[in-house]
Amino acid sequence: MNLDENHARPIVSVDLAIFALSQAGLEVLLIRRSAEPFARQWALPSGWIHVDEDLDIETTARRVLTEKTGIETPYLEQLQTIGNATRDPRGWTVSVVYVALISADDVRSREEYSADFAWWPVRGDTTEVAVAFDHADIVRAALTRIRNKVEYSTLPVHLLPAAFTLSELQSVYEQILGRRIDKSAFRKRMAEADFVEPIQGEMRRASNRPAQIYRLKSGGTTMFFDRTI
DSSP states (O other), X not given: OOOOTTSOOOEXXXXXXXXXXXXXEEEEEEEEOOSSSSTTOEEOOEEEOOTXXXXXXXXXXXXXXXXXXXXOOSEEEEEEEEEESSSSTTSOEEEEEEEEEOXXXXXXXXXXXXXTEEEEEEETTEESSOBSTTHHHHHHHHHHHHHHHHTTBSGGGGGSOSSBXXXXXXXXXXXXXXXOOOHHHHHHHHHHHTOEEEEXXXXXXXXXXXXXXXXXXXXXXXXXXXXXX
């Protein structure tokens, strides 16, 4: 069947919920829109599908991520697909939503972004600032996915710099989950997962004694535990 003018085409885009970790906690990258609808309001970064360039929807997501942040991420996950006639005043829209995690090494300083890009702190299940469209719902869904996965996976390592201590890794878990984790149980779980390795001869000064510095093993991907943290 050929498509013609009798078959209306919805607007199709990719929305990105991009998270990073700062000293203040988990943050999400927002962009101030330059045009209507919702001109001058904050929103998640998004982009159109380039049908002559993008091989698939993940290619689109990675291209948009690079265009918006200038970097690539080791962690990009499709979250959901949203489509209806009311989420965008311009008409029937479909959005494929991805979650991206950016390490502390890759986050650009605020000075490198224009005034229309900003990292906004996450408070509970939302941001400190109102966002356009249905992006508050997307942020909420993304945070739920991240927090659920943190309970049973090595996901937080993607938010850390390339070199880190086990205490720093545990701190990321605790910040995302919003609760304390028993130190001995945590280290046992990390040892069982066997996804990080010590950097020989690399230590970092700690309060009591030097702490061993670790890194993600070569080719390391997100691993899943057989039980929650």
